């Protein structure tokens with residue numbers, strides 16, 4: 001499929017602009033360390049290692065790494081210690097998080113040609129802190145956070161809200177993201193073009209493995225300006 005001419009590009013944040021996946025191993029280790037402090041003898045070395053490895057290997061979009069860890073631990077979901085494990089998981093996020101290579105240069109090149117709006121799923125405060133950590137609020141025209149709206153990708157209404165705020169019809173917009181379900185299928189369901197920024201974890205997949213076919217596929221965000229040229 002080919003991309004129609006566009007005036008608006010909407011951008012996923014996690015694992016498209018910034019390497020959230022790259023923080024996983026250390027953050028899961030932090031969470032597991034806290035879990036072992038809280039659970040003591042209820043968790044032996046072998047189980048802890050098995051659960052840690054399963055959490056690291058979990059798909060971050062479909063299953064969630066922290067969700068997998070908590071699900072496998074010998075602890076009830078409503079146990080108040082889960083909040084402490086969650087806090088340990090998030091404690092070093094901003095410190096560990098890195099932008100992908102040439103992110104700002106790429107955004108500047110794209111902004112010469114398109115309106116840019118970030119559309120990100122997650123809690124408002126957490127996602128806002130990532131945006132500000134990298135000065136992204138000044139690098140794009142708008143930021144739409146699902147937690148603030150109560151509407152999450154792939155719901156078409158979050159894509160339409162981004163288009164409405166930019167004053168551009170969805171037919172003249174395309175979304176770029178790493179997740180096939182929330183980003184690619186979501187954007188196409190909203191009547192927008194879909195650019196898949198294929199993550200490392202999906203490099204072995206072919207189009208036959210995908211539930212939807214992106215209009216354009218890139219391997220790294222910095223390839224986008226030339227891919228759209």
Ligand SMILES: [Mg+2]
Pocket residue numbers: 012013014015016177178179
């Ligand atoms: Mg993402």
